[in-house]
Amino acid sequence: MPCSVCTGGRSRLKLLTVSHVTKSYQGKEKLAVNNLSFELFRGECLGLVGESGCGKSTLARCLLRIESIDEGSIQFNNTAIEHLNERQLHPYRQKMQIVFQNPSAALNPKLRIKDSLVDPYDVYRKKLKLRHFSYTSKEAFVKQLLEAVELPENIANKYPHEISGGQRQRVTIARAISIEPELIVLDEPTASLDVISQGAVLDLLTKLRNTLDLSYLFISHDLAAVHQMSQRIMVMKDGNIVDQFNRDQLFSDHRHPYTKELISIF
Numbered sequence: 001m002p003c004s005v006c007t008g009g010r011s012r013l014k015l016l017t018v019s020h021v022t023k024s025y026q027g028k029e030k031l032a033v034n035n036l037s038f039e040l041f042r043g044e045c046l047g048l049v050g051e052s053g054c055g056k057s058t059l060a061r062c063l064l065r066i067e068s069i070d071e072g073s074i075q076f077n078n079t080a081i082e083h084l085n086e087r088q089l090h091p092y093r094q095k096m097q098i099v100f101q102n103p104s105a106a107l108n109p110k111l112r113i114k115d116s117l118v119d120p121y122d123v124y125r126k127k128l129k130l131r132h133f134s135y136t137s138k139e140a141f142v143k144q145l146l147e148a149v150e151l152p153e154n155i156a157n158k159y160p161h162e163i164s165g166g167q168r169q170r171v172t173i174a175r176a177i178s179i180e181p182e183l184i185v186l187d188e189p190t191a192s193l194d195v196i197s198q199g200a201v202l203d204l205l206t207k208l209r210n211t212l213d214l215s216y217l218f219i220s221h222d223l224a225a226v227h228q229m230s231q232r233i234m235v236m237k238d239g240n241i242v243d244q245f246n247r248d249q250l251f252s253d254h255r256h257p258y259t260k261e262l263i264s265i266f
């Protein structure tokens with residue numbers, strides 16, 4: 001599929017190749033993800049939109065190997081990762097991060113923000129060569145991360161319950177970028193936020209993608225947010241991808257009837 005929009009003229013290097021991935025629950029009774037295939041290119045934001053229960057989060061968990069898949073293949077940088085054991089997966093876990101909908105659940109309530117922020121780095125520090133940030137001291141590292149997500153320095157000493165939901169989500173984003181992954185799966189990252197915080201967090205994510213050379217899979221039930229963020233968009237329904245297109249083709253007559261339905265409530 002030609003896609004000059006998504007790369008702005010840069011060459012299209014595949015970061016993730018998903019081939020015929022299937023995932024079911026309750027034996028084989030509940031088919032959550034049905035034979036999905038798609039590619040995600042380096043540097044792009046690929047949007048995935050669909051109503052609640054269509055299988056978006058299941059797909060995200062499968063891609064990150066939080067859950068195993070029943071069938072198919074997931075290649076990251078041309079390496080199949082679906083059969084890797086936990087030790088073999090370790091380097092890929094650094095390269096693929098996820099930001100969930102609920103930042104409160106993602107942060108340890110007993111840790112000060114500064115300690116949560118350095119947690120992922122501590123896991124990978126021996127093998128990690130930072131390109132965008134630098135670790136000279138914990139304080140300096142925390143300061144850089146807070147600056148990157150546009151949070152004030154004094155947040156560092158607070159606990160998660162002492163800051164707002166929008167600030168907590170920025171902290172989880174700072175944790176995700178702290179180890180400089182290549183791909184971040186954003187699973188409804190603004191769903192728990194008020195409208196003003198939503199817009200600000202989406203703007204921040206776009207800025208970070210550009211400055212840190214990130215690629216995103218942006219998952220949402222909100223077509224407007226997906227349209228704002230993504231260069232390409234996939235539409236999911238009942239475990240299937242029913243439509244895929246460049247951002248500027250959203251309103252084309254060729255769209256799938258289900259996409260048109262989503263557009264009608266856009």
Ligand SMILES: Nc1ncnc2c1ncn2[C@@H]1O[C@H](COP(=O)(O)OP(=O)(O)OP(=O)(O)O)[C@@H](O)[C@H]1O
Nearest residue numbers: 025026030032051052053054055056057058059221
């Ligand atoms: N662990 C599980 N056990 C059984 N069924 C599950 C499990 N996880 C998901 N499902 C089912 O798989 C289907 C897809 O769920 P999933 O959470 O992936 O959808 P979703 O599109 O992310 O929805 P939402 O936007 O509400 O999170 C649903 O029918 C759900 O009930």
